[in-house]
């Protein structure tokens with residue numbers, strides 16, 4: 001029989017960590033995200049198993065004794081991962097996210113989207129933009145981030161990245177996977193979302209899963 005109490009506990013710990021880390025950014029976006037989380041502190045998702053092929057072990061192994069990693073490990077089979085495009089020539093999932101709270105979230109919310117993002121090593125997420133203002137907190141992995149047309153910057157764990165509405169941004173990894181918490185505020189619909197194709201010359205075959213093309 002499923003032990004729902006340990007799932008509930010892991011969820012509370014996960015969201016508590018989320019709120020603390022977003023507060024620690026000392027941005028108004030981070031504080032507002034934390035307020036939304038704490039206002040929903042007693043809510044719990046309807047637990048069900050989700051089949052997925054997202055393998056977090058390499059990422060979580062670097063986070064020993066981290067309460068966030070422990071909660072993710074416990075919740076892993078119950079997280080509603082949404083897999084995204086294949087930006088390498090491999091067939092396995094190499095980008096995926098979970099919406100913990102939001103219009104499509106494990107907990108329903110109309111004013112915010114927030115969750116976790118995983119991006120495998122040697123993976124490229126082309127330049128994209130959206131109306132929502134977006135804050136990332138990096139949990140693990142030194143990925144390269146590009147803001148508008150600026151130089152690519154390597155951002156370490158525990159740093160954050162803020163994208164204003166409609167600002168172009170892109171992310172790529174070298175030999176470490178990336179794990180990050182994210183939140184969207186403002187216009188959180190996907191209506192304004194658009195993404196460029198991967199630039200020619202990167203040596204990466206750009207494809208997407210059939211199942212994502214209808215979105």
Ligand SMILES: [Fe+2]
Nearest residue numbers: 130134163169
């Ligand atoms: Fe984004």
